[in-house]
Amino acid sequence: MAALPYWRLSSFYLFYFALLGSTVPFLALYFHHLGFSSARIGELVAIPMLMRCIAPNVWGWLGDHTGQRLAIMRLGAVCTLGCLSLILVDTSYAWLAMVMASYAFFWHAVLPQFEVITLAHLQGQTARYSQIRLWGSIGFMLTVVGLGRLFDWLSLDVYPQTLLLIMTVVVISSSWVPNTPPATSSQPVAEAGLLARLLSPGVLTFYACVALMQLSHGPYYTFLTLHLEHLGYSRGVIGLVWAVGVLAEVLMFLAMSRVLKHFSIRQVLIASFSLAALRWLLLGSFADQLPMLIVAQSLHAATFGSFHASAIQFVQRSFGARQQGQGQALYAALSGTGGALGALFSGYAWNALGARGTFAMASLIALIAALLAFTRMRKEP
DSSP, rough: OOOHHHHHHHHHHHHHHHHHEEEEEEEHHHHHHOOOOHHHHHHHHHHHHHHHHHHHOOOOOOOOHHHHHHHHHHHHHHHHHHHHGGGTTOOSSSHHHHHHHHHHHHTHHHHHHHHHHHHHHHHTTTGGGGHHHHHHHHHEEEEEEEHHHHHHHGGGGGGHHHHHHHHHHHHHHTTTOOOOOOOOOSSSHHHHHHHHHHHHHTEEEHHHHHHHHHHHHHHHHHHHHHHHHHHOOOHHHHHHHHHHHHHHHHHHHHHHHHHHSSSSSHHHHHHHHHHHHHHHHHHHHHSSHHHHHHHHTTIIIIIIIIHHHHHHHHHHSSSOOGHHHHHHHHHHHHHHHHHHHHHHHHHHHHHHHHHHHHHHHHHHHHHHHHHHHHHHOOHHH
């Protein structure tokens, strides 16, 4: 077995998720800075997530049929930078909506292909996935802390230039990502068709739960920063609060190989959904109390860390070698569908129900996912 290119894979995760660390907590804040209402903010944030419903499937199909995953990933990074640079041209709603749609179409070509490349390098040692992926969490954490401090000192007018600088580094880092031939498998799952795998017990339920989980994250990803700023927290403290969640996620990634030795993927998913329901209640009702806010953010270990790591392994086990790109793309697409609907519902509900009511709805959605996984997903041996 070839030596694992640990640092070349890890460094790309670091820079890729650094860009997410600049968009997830601060994009809505920037739109608010431009004067948009909560409904318009929800719509603009939802557009990249809607593109996540379409783009990964297009690029995943292309990657599976051509095998040129690395070329697709690099092309996606370069085109993302080009489209994102258009944010400097105008700040009208229509123009920003076009920028969000165009950059997201290419941005969502990148990660599903890279996930397949990473998993192909990990043949026989997939438990090490979390040890590589945690560097993405570190990149996210460093960015939210650094930008939180930066935006305390400087105006949000510098936000577009910050995005472009980070995306330029992502493009550069894509050049040292190592290629690998598609993974091969002697297991029967590799021989089954894509539709047959989707219709196998538990797979459709899993994807439904993925969509519900991301739907429940709508208020968190769209309005948490604005919610905390309204409660009186500074942007520097808000960056640290985001970092607490990502630190919890990193620790979970480090522990996931041991967790999955003792618990099934189904059990981990049920626990993740249940803790998400608790987390949204805490954020909606007790975020003004810093200790409770820290507890809620620590639950990010479950709502993202254990959820994502177990979900990636579920997809990897459920699809054959020639279906991995489409399996990962479907995971990304349904995450995008749920995330887009979550951003839209939170944007419209925020004024009508307030933070407490909106997060309570999110909690109910996560609880439905837990019940669905408990009753409909197949128990593993």
